[in-house]
Amino acid sequence: MANHKTASPRPDLNRIIRDNRIDDFRSPNLALGMRPVEFAPGKSSWIWETQPESALNPFGSVAGGYLAVFVDEILSTAIGSILEEGEWAVTAELKLSYLRALTPQRLEGHGRVIRRTRSVAFMEAEVRNAAGEAAVIASSTWVISQSASR
Numbered sequence: 041m042a043n044h045k046t047a048s049p050r051p052d053l054n055r056i057i058r059d060n061r062i063d064d065f066r067s068p069n070l071a072l073g074m075r076p077v078e079f080a081p082g083k084s085s086w087i088w089e090t091q092p093e094s095a096l097n098p099f100g101s102v103a104g105g106y107l108a109v110f111v112d113e114i115l116s117t118a119i120g121s122i123l124e125e126g127e128w129a130v131t132a133e134l135k136l137s138y139l140r141a142l143t144p145q146r147l148e149g150h151g152r153v154i155r156r157t158r159s160v161a162f163m164e165a166e167v168r169n170a171a172g173e174a175a176v177i178a179s180s181t182w183v184i185s186q187s188a189s190r
Contacts, residue, residue: 051187054127057084057120069113072106076117082153084118086110091144102142107167111136111178114151114165119182122153126187129161133181145170151178159184 056064062076072092077085088110095106112131119129151165161184167176 050128051126054120054123054125057117058122065117067113069109072109074110074113076113079117079121082118082122082156084114084121084151086114086117086149088147088149090146096144099141100143102144102147104136104138107138107142107176108134108136110147110149110167111151111165111176111180114149114167115163115178115180115182118151118153118163118165119156119161119184122156123184127184128187129182129184131180132160132183134178135180136176136178138176140169140173140175142169142175147175149176156184 057079060079062079065076072088072095073090074086074088077087091102091106095102097103112134115131116129123129147167147169149165149167151163154162154164161182163180163182165178165180166174169175
């Protein structure tokens with residue numbers, strides 16, 4: 041895999057995540073009600089208290105695409121917690137397994153980095169419903185890039 045050298049799109053973001061400054065974390069997806077709970081080295085925890093009606097499919101369940109966005113937020117902050125200055129990462133592959141349908145309810149998600157190399161990270165995440173049952177499991181690969189100045 042190539043070691044890409046470009047400018048980091050958000051040089052401050054990894055620092056915010058590494059410092060566990062959840063109140064300073066910004067993402068357009070927070071408007072959906074998703075919220076970070078904790079950032080730790082190689083880990084991330086989130087909650088999604090209530091899902092907006094726009095996130096529901098015609099059957100009243102949370103749409104899989106919105107759950108994928110939730111998982112992506114979880115994973116992006118888990119990898120961000122271990123990136124060094126001048127590094128950034130993007131999703132190269134994401135596999136989701138939907139274990140049960142989810143009606144609107146409090147969802148809790150956790151993600152972690154399983155292994156990180158210089159240019160790739162392997163990760164996993166899980167989303168649990170309000171009863172604490174696993175509802176979504178995910179595995180993902182992320183490509184790590186360095187800023188041109190490194």
